[in-house]
Amino acid sequence: MSRPEPIRVLIADHELQQARSLGQFIGTKGFQVRVVSNGKEARNEILSWKPRFVLADLTMPEGGAFSLIDFVKGEQSLRHHFIHTLVMSLHNTVGNVKQALARGAKDYIVKPYRNEDVLKRLVFHARGTRQLKDISTKELTRVDESSLMLHLTDLVLKQALGKQPLDEILFNLTRMVSMKVDGVRCSIIHCIDHQNGVVVTSNDARSATGIELDLNKYPEVLHVMNTQNLIAIENLSQSSDLKHLREIAKEITFNSMIVCPISRYSKAFGVLSLRMPPEKETVSDNEIRFVEIVSHVVSLVLNSELHKNSKEFWFTSQSAAAVVVPFKANKNS
Numbered sequence: 001m002s003r004p005e006p007i008r009v010l011i012a013d014h015e016l017q018q019a020r021s022l023g024q025f026i027g028t029k030g031f032q033v034r035v036v037s038n039g040k041e042a043r044n045e046i047l048s049w050k051p052r053f054v055l056a057d058l059t060m061p062e063g064g065a066f067s068l069i070d071f072v073k074g075e076q077s078l079r080h081h082f083i084h085t086l087v088m089s090l091h092n093t094v095g096n097v098k099q100a101l102a103r104g105a106k107d108y109i110v111k112p113y114r115n116e117d118v119l120k121r122l123v124f125h126a127r128g129t130r131q132l133k134d135i136s137t138k139e140l141t142r143v144d145e146s147s148l149m150l151h152l153t154d155l156v157l158k159q160a161l162g163k164q165p166l167d168e169i170l171f172n173l174t175r176m177v178s179m180k181v182d183g184v185r186c187s188i189i190h191c192i193d194h195q196n197g198v199v200v201t202s203n204d205a206r207s208a209t210g211i212e213l214d215l216n217k218y219p220e221v222l223h224v225m226n227t228q229n230l231i232a233i234e235n236l237s238q239s240s241d242l243k244h245l246r247e248i249a250k251e252i253t254f255n256s257m258i259v260c261p262i263s264r265y266s267k268a269f270g271v272l273s274l275r276m277p278p279e280k281e282t283v284s285d286n287e288i289r290f291v292e293i294v295s296h297v298v299s300l301v302l303n304s305e306l307h308k309n310s311k312e313f314w315f316t317s318q319s320a321a322a323v324v325v326p327f328k329a330n331k332n333s
Contacts, residue, residue, distance in 0.1 A: 006032040008051035012042035025115040030248040039063025058089035124219040130232035174203035210316030260295035
């Protein structure tokens with residue numbers, strides 16, 4: 001059986017030295033890469049080469065990233081090709097990120113970046129996400145395991161309404177998720193800003209509380225925080241192009257995962273992240289719904305009057321408590 005053609009990536013950036021360095025790096029990881037330095041060259045390559053991903057600087061001669069997004073959407077000859085643009089920029093503001101995603105960007109990468117982090121973003125987006133069907137209350141009775149789902153939801157709500165300390169409630173909720181969906185690790189992560197996070201609790205180790213995270217290493221967390229939509233990704237071991245990447249990018253895990261947004265005081269707080277073992281290749285709709293329900297319950301617990309005076313226990317003496325700001329307040333970066 002012939003090896004599938006590598007995924008094509010076009011890098012469009014007037015900072016050629018940095019772009020070539022990135023191109024050489026991801027080229028060694030199984031991607032096919034071309035580099036251009038302006039919008040005109042990018043449009044020509046998009047038309048002739050039809051890359052799957054375009055990494056485009058926000059501001060470039062002859063048309064930056066937004067111009068390329070509009071070009072791809074408006075060009076009739078590309079309507080049957082799935083070309084995704086990832087915006088790259090020095091300007092790390094909430095407004096720019098929201099504008100880019102609303103315009104049609106697949107992701108927003110802040111400069112300066114590490115080549116390894118860009119690789120993770122590309123692999124993340126190459127995997128694709130599950131779509132969850134909408135079901136009505138009437139249809140719920142025909143969904144597999146619906147009775148079990150309702151029973152588990154009842155247990156989750158009882159746990160959330162209990163009189164235990166906040167840290168105990170959140171820890172128990174992650175344990176319930178992990179046991180129901182056979183997870184390796186279920187964590188609640190507080191996203192301080194677009195680069196820094198801290199583990200609130202994790203089912204597999206109480207000692208994980210307070211561990212600081214570089215969110216650039218977790219593209220799925222940043223994606224959920226930016227879009228405020230859950231994602232469910234399966235470990236598609238039979239996918240030919242992903243198999244090729246898996247063989248080369250050994251430092252990246254391809255485990256199935258579900259990540260849901262969490263809010264507090266009407267602001268984005270963080271995510272509930274569930275990673276599953278490699279042997280679990282698919283996740284059911286009911287499993288996704290259950291994790292989503294628990295994420296809503298976590299938000300309710302964090303907003304509850306019962307816990308409004310609770311200490312933010314996830315900020316230990318070693319963590320960055322001094323720089324705590326709401327995720328959406330990163331406007332002057």
